[in-house]
Amino acid sequence: MSAPLTSLHRCCQRSALLLLVARRQWCSSSASPPPPPLPRHRRLLLFLTQRYYDIEMLVNWKSQLKRKWLEWKNIGPRSSWRSEVTSQYYVLRLRGGFRYAGQSEWFRADHRGRFRQDFLKHKGTPLEEVDMSHTDINFTGLRNLASQQSLRTLKLRGCPYVDDWFLSRLHVFEDCLEELDISHCPQITTGGLAALRNLKGLKRLDVSSLPRIEIAGLVVILLEEMLPQCQITATGYNLDLSQAGGEKEVEELSQRQR
């Protein structure tokens, strides 16, 4: 009687172990509302990832490669002959655009990422406006622009990798920056907007449609309080007070503002 019992027990143990190993992705899942169902190919991938280490490894490698590629793109040109035009090269390589101080011509890359070399003619001239909208610029890439100490306008509309850490690094332009556009950036939160207090000369700020800002009305009021001389644009929010979460606070604060 005992022999089959022990074998059964061992079998159970092993299977339980297998199950534990296979399910370890879910071990620490916390109670949260069920997410919307994934598309079929993602579900299949998830299924395979949870059952085969090899697939899990491949998926990890893929995300690592993606991250490395992003970093590599943002590190910018390193060869010495480009050192005078690092910022310009960097901006054009990421398919952004820029304008030299005292000129009206914009230099941009075309839709295939190619650009003309004639911006090299104005090597020593500082940049006045940089438009990095919808590019992959991130915290690392900002280092390439830090040498432009007469930059007055920076447009970062819809940049997926611009986050709070990026905003905290913007203090390198604290004396010169006058216009900043960070609308439609999916990663920016209120914690990062607090770092904009270092930009003393800021005159215009666009914070429209930031998806991770919850009580937009209150945040805008607080921003106006923090940057009194700055004109703040904030569109694309539902400012209906009856629906917003902290409506009382908003009302209170707006009264105080008046």
Added chain:
Amino acid sequence: MSAWRRLQVKLRTAPGFFASIQLTRRHARQYGPLTLCRSLSTGSPLQNKYFKDLKAQLAGFRKKASDALPGSSWTPLLVSPNLPPARVDIVIIGGGVVGWSIAYWLKQKEMIREGARILVVEKDPMYSQSSTVLSAGGIRQQFSLPENIHLSLASVNFMRKINDYLGVMNEDPVDLQFNQSGYLFLASEQGAQIMEENYITQRNAGAHVSLLSPTQLKQKFPWINTDGVVLASYGLENEGWFDPWTLLNAFKRKAISMGVIPCHGEVTDLKCTTKMLRSDSDEIMAVKRINYVKVQMLNSLEYQPVECSIVVNAAGAFSGKLTKMLGIGSGPKDSIAGIPLPVEPRKRYVYVVNCPDGPGLDTPFLIDYSGVYFRREGLGGNYIAGVSPEEAEEPDTNNLEVDHQFFEEKVWPVLAHRVPAFEKLKVTSAWAGFYDYNTFDQNGIIGVHPLINNMYLATGFSGHGLQHSPAVGRAVAELILDGNFKTLDLSSFSFGRILSQEPMLERNIV
């Protein structure tokens, strides 16, 4: 097994059962197979009840059988599911943020999958007394020791890429809720020179800090009263505060997903072997080696001796108690065994105040020269404030009760003097937490204890454990797996400085 036996008994005591089957056979022969159902359903009430019972028994048996089949966690032996395994490689005592960070980095650095079995023992599953979650959650670079500045910089780099490190596939990304607001230190006339020297150290270490004169300070923060302030230093980047609970859970989630075994229990005993060694100065020392860690389960008599080769003491405020179990500190006065681990719990109060007219979104983490600090909490005009009490007035550490008198006497006057708007504040709530206070020099102790050759210490951070946890975890993992520090040299934080009585004191730092 018992289900089988019960079934047999049932079968034996049911004489009507077989008779009824014969009956139905005869019926079937006479009237065809279609009438089978009817003949069964028209049995006597007694039989009916019997069949119901049998059905339930069968269902129960089927359930048990499916439980016992491969693929389920059922076992015939009564095993408590929460017991830790009987044998692991590394036991980490203390499941706070430092403990989980060490566990994560050990797993991150191991060369092969499941190369080391790591157990994290936490005695407080609700984290109701944990220093981690009861802290104010700040991170700064404005220290005076280069080691501390480098620890902060490394931790900040970790937090910036936290999703590359701690992201778990198909789970939500980690959102630390980091507030990039910076620290603002104020210095009086006595502290100004030290602040300037610290500023140079911080700059050399690579931190972005700026010095402000009182006029500049007033210009930058118009709501501040600059009376008595001679100099201020303000962190421009990489400073602020975040949610400690999120960081702790992120470490925990990732470490568990990598195979670390969590356990809720208390280490009540450490079994060790002792070896007598003669030192260079002809002193005989008893060097111990821990073989077993006795883990007592919570609220029960169950315990499990866990055989292990390395123990990491990351018990924070209670790590002194742990080493005392091994006789550290109870030896003769002038020997090494007579020097205790100088870490003890100290109670610190944190008060939440509401002040609608307060400084608002541009509040930094302000630290006055008197030691009083405050920071913004959320967006609704709430702030948290506190101060470290003086050495002579240390509160009792047996409970976590808050002394509201302390706020009125020590904190509020300074707050209201520094920020006049705080004259009209209202205390909305308060809590108390423990510091793992290093009474020797208020800095962390990292490394092996000289008398216990397999216990690694990572404790005594005196209030900066949370902010340094990512870098400390990496350093301890390097110490265990590589034998020495690789990325950051923290050898000056070793226990040796306590033996040689050379304190590493932070200057002008609260």
